[in-house]
Amino acid sequence: MQWFEDDDLWVGFAGAMFPARREAEAADLIETSPLLKAAAGARVLDLACGPAFHVAPLARRGAEVTGVDLSPAMLARARETCARAGVTARFVQADMREHVEPGRYDLIINMYTSFGYFTDPGDNRAVLRNAFTSLAPGGTLLVDVLGKEVLASWVGRPQAVDTEDGTVFMRDTILDDWTRLRTDWTLVRGDTVRHASILSFLYSAAELRALFEAVGFADVECFGDFDGSPYDNKARRLIVRGTRVPTRGVRGSDED
The missing domain is CATH 3.40.50.150 (Vaccinia Virus protein VP39)
Incomplete structure (x- = not known):
């Protein structure tokens, strides 16, 4: 999947x-x-x-x-x-x-x-x-x-976003010579933690x-x-x- x-x-x-x-x-x-x-x-x-x-x-x-x-x-x-x-x-x-x-x-x-x-x-x-x-x-x-030009000005800085579901921690990684971007998300909700990765072309x-x-x-x-x-x-x-x-x-x- x-x-x-x-x-x-x-x-x-x-x-x-x-x-x-x-x-x-x-x-x-x-x-x-x-x-x-x-x-x-x-x-x-x-x-x-x-x-x-x-x-x-x-x-x-x-x-x-x-x-x-x-x-x-x-x-x-x-x-x-x-x-x-x-x-x-x-x-x-x-x-x-x-x-x-x-x-x-x-x-x-x-x-x-x-x-x-x-x-x-x-x-x-x-x-x-x-x-x-x-x-x-x-x-x-x-x-x-x-x-790419916009992303280059801030990419790589970890972010934390509070939502009604908990706190999401986000980290971006540039891959393949600025061809693709992986964004790793971690949702912390009480005692539960969930991870996801989003991969896209740049x-x-x-x-x-x-x-x-x-x-x-x-x-x-x-x-x-x-x-x-x-x-x-x-x-x-x-x-x-x-x-x-x-x-x-x-x-x-x-x-x-």
Whole structure:
């Protein structure tokens, strides 16, 4: 079993991964970020949606939102989030290496460093290819990760996070010449201790931009935060956006 297939991990460490403040932050981003604008009626996919912290406010603004996640536990929590918010969304349990709905969406988002989960680089590329195919012409993909450049400024410093479930101790280790990151988590709850390791690929802005372009995205841009600021030495995230532009047929008509 790969780490991301373990539902016990998502349940056991949910307090650290998805604290209550993140739900409020997600709602604020949907209201204020120029990168996350979705018009009423827009067809939006949250790929690896987790507890639907972005799905609910997007649906509240009138978008037709689908959330895809591999974890049954996360999808159950996602439905609870939307029920609590009084909104409706569509949820699908699927592996993002395989999930594709040709031409269905105007916007696809992938948040909280949910890209790069897979040991085989070809699988990560397949995720982008599936997203490209699932976009309507003119649609955009937005991927939010911790880029190598941002990570380098603080990686290696152990962290402790208090949650309602206990205290989570986190330590990051760079592997394979800055190709991958292992994050070791230890949850201490009373007299019980639980360990988990998360392994993911790392990307620089140039590397992720090149990957977008290799699968066909055009107008690829990198940002340092959700306010649209540049990806520079002040960046807090690496946010990459690409567009599936319509292809021009021989007679001048747009084709998918």
